[in-house]
Amino acid sequence: MSVPFKPYPFESKQYDARLPERADGRETQRHAVTIVGGGPVGLAIALGLAKHGVRSVLIEADESVCHGSRAICISRRSLEIIERLGALDGFLAKGLPWTGGRSFYRNEEVLHFTMPQDDNQKLPPMVNLAQYHIEQFLLDAAERHADLIDIRWRTKVTSVQHDTQGATLTLSTPEGDYEAQTDWLIAADGGRSTVREALGLKLTGTSYEGRYVIVDILLDSARPTERLAYFDPASNPGSTVLVHKQPDNVWRIDYQLRDGEDAEAAVKPENVMPRVQSLLDMMGETAAWSPIWITIYKANALTLERYRHGRVLFAGDAAHLVPIFGVRGANSGIDDADNLAWKLAYAIHGRADERLLDSYSDERVFAAHENLSYGTKSTEFMAPPSFAFELMRTAVLSLAARHPGVRPLINPRQTSAIAYRDSPLNAVSDPLVSGPAPGTVLPECPITIVDGGGTRAGHMTDLIGTHFTALYFSDDGTVPPALAALETSCGVPVKLVPLARQTPADTTRRCGWDHTGRLFPMYGAAAATLYLVRPDGHVLGRWQGNGATLAQRAFDALERSLHALHA
Structure with a gap:
């Protein structure tokens, strides 16, 4: 509708x-x-x-x-x-x-959250x-x-x-x-x-009774881009309102319907526009606005x-x-x-x-x-399904302004990459002091990419493609011959990329140079460490050892994941 x-x-x-x-x-x-x-x-x-x-x-x-x-x-x-x-x-x-957002309980700010963002990204x-x-x-x-x-x-x-x-x-x-x-x-x-x-x-699971009206409006506003959440606001008492700024002066507003409100009537412009105007008045927005899309949503x-x-x-x-x-x-x-x-x-x-x-x-x-x-x-939390949940939410919101310890309950974490911890594809690997374990998405880090005698600024995610990627950590980017043969011996596309702690010895081969000094500690990598990464950026396995041993372990991991595991 x-x-x-x-x-x-x-x-x-x-x-x-x-x-x-x-x-x-x-x-x-x-x-x-x-x-x-x-x-x-x-x-x-x-x-x-x-x-x-x-x-x-x-x-x-x-x-x-x-x-x-x-x-x-x-x-x-x-x-x-x-x-x-x-x-x-x-x-x-x-x-x-955007990197974060703010939540308000009635007329008081109770949370200002930020998502992870640093120089590595x-x-x-x-x-x-x-x-x-x-x-x-x-x-x-x-x-x-x-x-x-x-x-x-x-x-x-x-x-x-x-x-x-x-x-x-x-x-x-x-x-x-x-x-x-x-x-x-x-x-x-x-x-x-x-x-x-x-x-x-x-499909199986839970369908929630709470319903939200979703409204797109045109509004020219200089407000920054952040997620705004209003709990029990004066513009819509007893409910929750979410506000997001979009490109082209479009604003997205989601507000919760009260129990018993008729869904068909709720999306009629004559019922939507007064609520939006009340919200904008509360926010201090005085510019002219117009609705461009209205629908209704029920959480599942x-x-x-x-x-x-x-x-x-x-x-x-x-x-x-x-x-x-x-x-x-x-x-x-x-x-x-x-x-x-x-x-x-x-x-x-x-x-x-x-x-x-x-x-x-x-x-x-x-x-x-x-x-x-x-x-x-x-x-x-956004739409309490029972009196008990509503009571808990009210308590959290009431305490949050003065007790920082309860504020994370207002905003369970935003979406993030899922680690396939128990994936059947994960290879038996060596324990390292740090770094992404098998099943985890490759973490980002800036590197200098050396290729054909030239250099350019890059990041670890630049190395991932339609192939498997073998990341070999060493002091100067030198690759053992047994490991170099991995690219041609596996029967599937594999790209071997050396990662050097210092200036690479061979600047004609594509290589990543850890010019910041952050990459090796982030990945728990000493010299002679190999990470094997899937085409979707998840780690398949990681090992330390000599070139022949690393090549064999990578080959076995690929064979097991692509063939033997499923035979």
Whole structure:
């Protein structure tokens, strides 16, 4: 239920439906991968596959990118993924970065929080960017891969039949209906997933009774970009209000409905506008404003038990519904895409047993439960589901202004990268004094990248690509011959990158130089330390020893993860 207004400060291109070549109502070409859903998750999967040279067909029911802000906060981890997909420039040019926020109880500030941000980081912890921009920038990148990504607009899935070889879809367009066959089917078609329904699968978990009206307004204001939360404000007594500044003078306002309020009446402009005006008056905003989009939201904490069902894979809201508090929805879906794309590509290319995809389900179901745990804590504080929770919240808010120890209860942590601590892919590794353990995302650190005799400023995340990355720490960047052979002996793409504590001895080979002196301590690395990193930036294993030993342990870890583990 939403109310759009015109004009919106963003004009999307409209796309027409088209029919592929068919015979007897069936498309003549069978596809390697079909993705249902052209939102941020579906586009990210298509881009991830294209980076590995895998063609996909993307099915989208609408005729353009979405309308309304919807997802608005993109995390640093998501930005790292988006950079590897080749779409980062638009996000940084348009998005509004922020590092923290403030919470108020009635008329008193009770919390000022900041997210981790230091000199090691390349990207901001969060940027505000409406979903229509998110989709457009990913779509722009997808259109640069038109040879590998076939986007079919105004095309709806009406039925799905699947077997051990793939799936057959019945597709409906304004130009006619047809069947299409695919080896792999990815459902990224949102919370009301047609594919999930066709397979008879159900999300399980908790649906909350509390409802929020979400309003986008146009307002020219010089306020800084930060997350603002108002508990029991004078503008909406007894409820919670969240405010986010977006690009183009768009402001996103979420306010909680009181018990018993009629949802249909709540989104009518004549009922929304007085509440927004009351909020702006309370904030001291005096400029003229106008509404541009209104909808209603109900928090859900739900997930499928498994995300792989034979050759059908689920991602994003089709797989899990995470409460918006803590901005885990779109960000967890982008993480799904990053995890899934390389594994499916490796299976399609024959570089891994297809049962590697079971680890996609294992890892991302674990991540969903982590996200749901934090999302549930946030939801129960933002919209208390019972008198007991409400009593606890009131106590916390009342004490927070004078007792700093209780303030973290107001703001359970924002979204962050999930460590797959118990992933079946993790290799048995050496204990180090510090550094990322297997399953953990590679931490950021500035380095000088030496390549072909030249140097440039860089970061650790610049070293990650569609390949596995072997990071070898040594004093001067010299690589033992046995370890150098790793790039050609594994049967999968592996890039060996030396990391030098001092000026590299060989400036013709690509190398990272720890010019700040921070990298080696951060990674707990002495000379002759090897980290093996997956294409999605998670550590597979880490070891110390001589070149031959390190090469063998890395080779064994790859063989086990991609083949032997699943045999």
